[in-house]
Amino acid sequence: MLNRRKFLLMAFLTAITPILESCSSSNNSLAIRVLKDSIPPQLLGNFQKQFPENRPLDIKPIPQLKSLYELLEKLSQEDNQKTANLVTLGDIWLEEAIAENLIQPLDLTSVDNWRKLPSVWQRLVQRDAQGNLAPNGKIWGAPYRWGNTVIAYRADQFREAGYEPITDWKDLWREELRDRVSLLNQPREVIGFTLKKLGQSYNTSDLEQVPNLKTELATLHQQVKFYSSQAYLQPLVLEDTWVAVGWSSDILQLQTRYPDLTTVIPESGTSLWADVWVQPTGKPSLSEAMLQWINFCWEEQAATQIGLFTNASSPILLNTKTDQLPESLQQDQLRIPPQTLIEKSEFLLPLSAQTKKQYQQLWREMRTNTSR
Structure with a gap:
């Protein structure tokens, strides 16, 4: 309509x-x-x-x-x-x-x-x-509009369960959120915010040099119920998930209709x-x-x-x-x-062919992990 x-x-x-x-x-x-x-x-x-x-x-x-x-x-x-x-x-x-x-x-x-x-x-x-x-x-190009990647969560469900509010990427790994998270089906975004959690850049050039990255991604995969770049917010609205990572343009549009959704920019920075x-x-x-x-x-x-x-x-x-x-x-x-959050955030910049292969390999390993 x-x-x-x-x-x-x-x-x-x-x-x-x-x-x-x-x-x-x-x-x-x-x-x-x-x-x-x-x-x-x-x-x-x-x-x-x-x-x-x-x-x-x-x-x-x-x-x-x-x-x-x-x-x-x-x-x-x-x-x-x-x-x-x-x-x-x-x-x-x-x-x-x-x-x-x-x-x-x-x-x-x-x-x-x-x-x-x-x-x-x-x-x-x-x-x-x-x-x-x-x-x-x-x-x-002439930039005329911008946004970022944010975390949206069901504040009503968090209050009822007595959970602490979400403030940063690290909260996606909390035990109580297992199987309650929906993520974008985007390796640059998901691997990128995992790098951010580890204190690294979204545009890290050699993923093999990042300690614990594979372990963190495997653990994150256990938290995820849905991967989608188009329908990642529907599960949040239907309460099939309690948390979603997505683009601010999508979530701002949804938030006006669902006041129980709280949206945060992770305090360690995000992608632009x-x-x-x-x-x-x-x-x-x-x-x-x-x-x-x-x-x-x-x-x-x-x-x-x-x-x-x-x-x-x-x-x-x-x-x-x-x-x-x-x-x-x-x-x-x-x-x-x-301004402090802007300074901590990054655009997703071009990667070398070798780094792109590393992303693809890590993404396949993460998504085929069966230890859920």
Whole structure:
């Protein structure tokens, strides 16, 4: 069933999407393929007021990041000027998109608000031609939204059982939670937070050098009832599990309907993710309209709307003084975490081929462990 926000977004996008393919190659036209629900309708309305009426404006929501990546693959094989100037991409896809020549660098030197981004978000999108982080590399994306991996648990069940609240990753290994945990079916996330529990980085380059990692993963597997990247929250709602590890965007959406769920960012830090604007290959440079849109998304009013009306936040807000934020955001530690937690957290960065093999091997060993 459509909620009010989704209905307004769909209605608005229908109203502003003209059938103007014959004009869409103009330097001043703008065609955007955006991850559904990552841009609020209020922001789109404000941008439309600034965008000249005689310019084609074509903004369409796409349901999943995977579908957006597949769109980039398709665009690399055809004339993309009739389809999209800018596309949402998850930061975890950047390495592959660059290496496969699906996107091209962005010249953001003339965009004033680029300098407002926290340095961690700037470094995230500075890459070499293979997609690896490079301090002096070109800019391959414009981060406009971010979130993290969090722990959600049934506070009502914990109170009734007399259990202590969850505060960090180590709590997932508590004996009373055996067979009561649901996890993402994602080796980078699961092995990553286990590394964090052991005082290591999510981006550790040699897993074989981490003492007790295999033992910790085997013990964790005994705690897990479900692995899923799509349906990991349903067991929590149905009380089949009491704890779930998941992405903040999913859990924030659920929490408004289920007040008995408590969500925490682990105090030792967690993994971060970002949605970024990328430019498909095949266009010489950013047009005036594209630069206008990117800069607009980084304005404080637009950033605030992203924080208020989507299930995530804007990186711009992390450099905004707290007393300048709406009160609801000031009190929302999931969208605006303390700086100390941000400093302890990490993006999932590209790994070497050898490290990827180590992850795959550890994941197979963990999932096939029969000592449950």
